[in-house]
Amino acid sequence: xxxxxxxxxxxxxxxxxxxxxxxxxxxxxxxxxxxxxxxxxxxxxxxxxxxxxxxxxxxxxxxxxxxxxxxxxxxxxxxxxxxxxxxxxxxxxxxxxxxxxxxxxxxxxxxxxxxxxxxxxxxxxxxxxxxxxxxxxxxxxxxxxxxxxxxxxxxxxxxxxxxxxxxxxxxxxxxxxxxxxxxxxxxxxxxxxxxxxxxxxxxxxxxxxxxxxxxxxxxxxxxxxxxxxxxxxxxxxxxxxxxxxxxxxxxxxxxxxxxxxxxxxxxxxxxxxxxxxxxxxxxxxxxxxxxxxxxxxxxxxxxxxxxxxxxxxxxxxxxxxxxxxxxxxxxxxxxxxxxxxxxxxxxx
Amino acid sequence: xxxxxxxxxxxxxxxxxxxxxxxxxxxxxxxxxxxxxxxxxxxxxxxxxxxxxxxxxxxxxxxxxxxxxxxxxxxxxxxxxxxxxxxxxxxxxxxxxxxxxxxxxxxxxxxxxxxxxxxxxxxxxxxxxxxxxxxxxxxxxxxxxxxxxxxxxxxxxxxxxxxxxxxxxxxxxxxxxxxxxxxxxxxxxxxxxxxxxxxxxxxxxxxxxxxxxxxxxxxxxxxxxxxxxxxxxxxxxxxxxxxxxxxxxxxxxxxxxxxxxxxxxxxxxxxxxxxxxxxxxxxxxxxxxxxxxxxxxxxxxxxxxxxxxxxxxxxxxxxxxxxxxxx
Numbered sequence: 001x002x003x004x005x006x007x008x009x010x011x012x013x014x015x016x017x018x019x020x021x022x023x024x025x026x027x028x029x030x031x032x033x034x035x036x037x038x039x040x041x042x043x044x045x046x047x048x049x050x051x052x053x054x055x056x057x058x059x060x061x062x063x064x065x066x067x068x069x070x071x072x073x074x075x076x077x078x079x080x081x082x083x084x085x086x087x088x089x090x091x092x093x094x095x096x097x098x099x100x101x102x103x104x105x106x107x108x109x110x111x112x113x114x115x116x117x118x119x120x121x122x123x124x125x126x127x128x129x130x131x132x133x134x135x136x137x138x139x140x141x142x143x144x145x146x147x148x149x150x151x152x153x154x155x156x157x158x159x160x161x162x163x164x165x166x167x168x169x170x171x172x173x174x175x176x177x178x179x180x181x182x183x184x185x186x187x188x189x190x191x192x193x194x195x196x197x198x199x200x201x202x203x204x205x206x207x208x209x210x211x212x213x214x215x216x217x218x219x220x221x222x223x224x225x226x227x228x229x230x231x232x233x234x235x236x237x238x239x240x241x242x243x244x245x246x247x248x249x250x251x252x253x254x255x256x257x258x259x260x261x262x263x264x265x266x267x268x269x270x271x272x273x274x275x276x277x278x279x280x281x282x283x284x285x286x287x288x289x290x291x292x293x294x295x296x297x298x299x300x301x302x303x304x305x306x307x308x309x310x311x312x313x314x315x316x317x318x319x320x321x322x323x324x325x326x327x328x329x330x331x332x333x334x335x336x337x338x339x340x341x342x343x344x345x346x347x348x
Numbered sequence: 349x350x351x352x353x354x355x356x357x358x359x360x361x362x363x364x365x366x367x368x369x370x371x372x373x374x375x376x377x378x379x380x381x382x383x384x385x386x387x388x389x390x391x392x393x394x395x396x397x398x399x400x401x402x403x404x405x406x407x408x409x410x411x412x413x414x415x416x417x418x419x420x421x422x423x424x425x426x427x428x429x430x431x432x433x434x435x436x437x438x439x440x441x442x443x444x445x446x447x448x449x450x451x452x453x454x455x456x457x458x459x460x461x462x463x464x465x466x467x468x469x470x471x472x473x474x475x476x477x478x479x480x481x482x483x484x485x486x487x488x489x490x491x492x493x494x495x496x497x498x499x500x501x502x503x504x505x506x507x508x509x510x511x512x513x514x515x516x517x518x519x520x521x522x523x524x525x526x527x528x529x530x531x532x533x534x535x536x537x538x539x540x541x542x543x544x545x546x547x548x549x550x551x552x553x554x555x556x557x558x559x560x561x562x563x564x565x566x567x568x569x570x571x572x573x574x575x576x577x578x579x580x581x582x583x584x585x586x587x588x589x590x591x592x593x594x595x596x597x598x599x600x601x602x603x604x605x606x607x608x609x610x611x612x613x614x615x616x617x618x619x620x621x622x623x624x625x626x627x628x629x630x631x632x633x634x635x636x637x638x639x640x641x642x643x644x645x646x647x648x649x650x651x652x653x654x655x656x657x658x659x660x661x662x663x664x665x666x667x668x669x670x671x672x673x674x675x
Contacts, residue, residue, distance in 0.1 A: 047534035047535070047536065047537075048505070048534055155623055157623075185391035185392055185561065185624075186391065186561065186602055186605045186606055187391065187601060187602065187605050187620045188623075189605065190605035190617040190618070190619055190620070191619055191620075191621075193607070193617055194616055194617055194619060197614060197616060200614075212534065212535070213607070214535070214609070215606070215607040215608050215609050216607045218607065218609055218611070218613055219607035219608075219611065219613065219614075219615070219617070220613070220614070221613055222613060222614075238613045239612075239613065242609055252536060253535060253536065254609070255539075256535040256536045256538065256539040257535055257564070257609070258538075258539075258542075258562065258564035258565045258567065258568035258569070259564065259567060259568050260563060260564050260567050260591070260603065260606065260608070261567060261591065262567045262568065262587045262588050262590075262591050263588065264568075266539075266542065266543075266546075266568035266569055277504070277534075277536075
């Protein structure tokens with residue numbers, strides 16, 4: 001069953017130039033479409049400025065997208081206002097990157113977790129208090145110890161647990177997580193990631209999980225979408241996409257991850273995505289990755305590649321996708337040599 | 349040893365804040381050769397940043413630094429500020445996580461590099477300008493003639509970090525401290541910057557201390573790795589030795605907690621319970637003991653010494669991991 005269906009979503013920001021004049025338009029999200037099934041986790045990876053956060057926020061209608069369609073549980077969200085939007089969004093919650101910034105520092109933890117229940121008029125004071133204790137237990141915080149504290153008395157990981165308790169208070173179907181563990185240390189990050197997994201299996205949640213960290217996204221996702229400069233360039237099942245990335249950008253991203261094995265040569269910055277990412281103010285014509293792409297040809301400058309299915313469930317937006325990486329020996333099925341993930345390769 | 353560039357001996361840093369004593373660094377010792385890259389890895393609050401800022405004399409007045417840190421035989425701890433000003437930048441330079449905040453937004457980048465050159469040496473304006481151009485090409489900024497006249501906001505994050513590196517190199521430092529210098533950058537840009545640092549090291553012979561929370565970065569680029577926990581070094585070895593024979597349960601826990609591409613989706617990560625210790629009241633035993641799966645009664649009562657147990661491999665643990673054994 002499709003839980004969330006996003007079609008041709010576009011969002012742009014106007015930036016001010018010198019003297020407050022219109023400076024240009026940032027194409028943050030340009031014609032993005034994807035689907036998310038109930039109980040599924042879709043990971044979105046991309047670099048800074050790829051538009052992944054804007055995409056997440058547009059799904060929640062904050063800000064409202066410029067055009068396109070967002071259907072959640074069969075209801076079109078774009079164009080909804082006031083009470084009807086509030087009702088539609090009840091099952092659609094969000095967890096942000098900075099746990100301190102997303103919690104009011106003057107409120108006690110009990111009140112913070114109760115706020116969504118109050119906002120939607122759930123139960124009475126007594127039943128809400130019981131629910132708050134239940135929620136804090138669920139996210140691994142002892143209500144007797146932490147309930148009366150304030151956010152600044154908690155560590156970053158504990159604050160993020162409070163933010164998660166708030167997000168699941170109304171039994172959502174989908175939680176949008178925007179870099180939810182990026183500000184946490186690695187041991188605490190593992191604790192919170194396991195909490196996300198535990199809640200997913202216990203409550204049947206779906207996640208739209210946004211991160212710049214490819215390994216992290218693989219850890220939590222069923223399917224992964226790679227975003228580059230406002231567009232999706234590859235969408236596929238997590239295992240297949242990482243085993244055999246088909247878009248040159250995905251290959252470059254994977255090759256840039258520092259290896260935990262010191263006997264392997266380090267990822268070379270010259271071998272991967274050479275040069276600077278183009279500006280979203282003035283994206284290149286045709287394929288937006290072509291200026292950094294080792295496989296680019298004339299056609300790429302003229303015609304924008306659309307997402308097309310090249311294997312069941314695996315879509316790529318590229319005129320000249322990478323050959324299939326037939327693991328484990330790395331020999332390609334179609335005879336051409338795939339680019340191994342950590343070996344240097346020459347630019348044409 | 350003659351080729352030792354930096355020798356740090358029992359470095360301690362304490363902060364006195366409103367009646368509270370925070371023990372940030374508690375006896376750190378290491379040695380760095382010219383042209384070597386040393387990674388100091390740890391979580392927030394492990395003392396990795398504070399210990400290297402102590403070398404630069406960049407700590408607030410509430411800090412008390414004791415112990416010894418000598419660069420080319422010159423003692424840095426307790427050095428008076430006027431003298432420190434001559435060393436800072438000239439012998440040791442530092443680049444930080446956020447290049448945007450380190451650069452002056454109202455000055456053209458060329459002027460900022462020229463300023464750094466002229467702050468340390470009597471150089472004519474024209475010569476300084478030529479040197480600045482040279483530095484811009486050295487850090488591989490394309491079209492240096494044009495970039496020279498641009499402002500920081502006109503550059504991308506990766507390019508700003510390159511400018512910071514150019515400024516740091518302005519006076520030919522012997523040691524460059526990179527404090528989470530690539531943390532704010534994207535992976536592809538991070539690979540480019542790390543590549544550049546490696547190249548500068550081999551071309552100029554600059555020693556580099558890489559401060560990072562990322563074990564992967566240490567594994568890929570450093571010669572030696574120090575792992576810190578609660579202000580102390582807990583494991584110290586050449587990179588290959590460390591990753592082949594991890595002894596300290598804490599290092600192991602750090603490595604295991606990192607999400608990896610080889611793992612299946614939705615696999616549970618091995619968990620280390622609890623939080624890092626309170627630096628105002630460190631336990632008498634091992635600071636990692638409350639969270640450690642291998643803890644023994646001895647770990648609670650007495651602190652394991654940080655000693656060289658195998659050739660070149662130091663650790664501080666009563667019950668270290670054995671070869672190939674899980675935690």
